[in-house]
Amino acid sequence: MSTLPASTPNILLVDDSRDGLLVRRALLEELGYSVQIAINGEEGLKLFESSNFDVVVTDYRMPRMDGRQLIERIRQLDPNARVIMLSGFVEPLGLTEQNTGANAVIAKTSNEAAHLVRSVKRLVNRGARKPPASQNNPSPRVRAANG
Numbered sequence: 001m002s003t004l005p006a007s008t009p010n011i012l013l014v015d016d017s018r019d020g021l022l023v024r025r026a027l028l029e030e031l032g033y034s035v036q037i038a039i040n041g042e043e044g045l046k047l048f049e050s051s052n053f054d055v056v057v058t059d060y061r062m063p064r065m066d067g068r069q070l071i072e073r074i075r076q077l078d079p080n081a082r083v084i085m086l087s088g089f090v091e092p093l094g095l096t097e098q099n100t101g102a103n104a105v106i107a108k109t110s111n112e113a114a115h116l117v118r119s120v121k122r123l124v125n126r127g128a129r130k131p132p133a134s135q136n137n138p139s140p141r142v143r144a145a146n147g
Contacts, residue, residue: 009124010034010052014044014070015059015086020108024057027113028120041065045073053081055123057116058102060087060095071101082123086112 011033015021018039025035036051038044041062048056056074060067067085074081085102087095095105104119106112 008032008034009054009120010036011120012036012038012044012047012051012053012056013058014038014041014056014062014067016040016062017059020059024116027117031117033120033124041067041070044070048074048081049077055082055084055120057084057086057120060085060089060093060100067102068100075101082126084116084119084123086116 011028013021013024013028013035014037015024016039021037021039025037028035036047036053038047041058042065044056044058045065047053058067058070062070065073067087071083071085074083083102084104084106085095085100086106086108087093088108089095090105090107097103097105103123104115106115106119
């Protein structure tokens with residue numbers, strides 16, 4: 001009963017918590033997504049540069065390169081990338097889509113899984129549409145579905 005596109009969407013999960021990565025990967029794979037994981041921002045950036053991802057999900061607090069820095073680097077490579085930021089500090093730090101550069105910001109709470117699934121589905125479906133012609137980007141980051 002899934003509403004996934006014909007091709008399997010590819011998701012990149014970035015978090016310095018292995019347990020968090022494994023739980024989120026299991027959840028998304030159970031829904032039919034292909035999931036790759038990275039244990040820090042630098043590894044996530046390398047994977048992003050070498051593969052096409054429909055959605056990137058990143059933690060906020062990580063050593064060396066935090067989620068905000070990762071999103072900034074991803075946006076330099078692909079301004080149209082779809083990114084979700086997770087954090088246990090959304091409220092205290094006032095994290096929003098506007099100040100993080102993410103398409104969605106999700107608090108690590110008991111409702112995280114439901115919010116993550118909803119946001120991933122929304123962003124994957126958004127990616128199925130063709131971008132305006134003015135966003136003609138010769139970068140290899142452009143999804144095959146857009147070409």
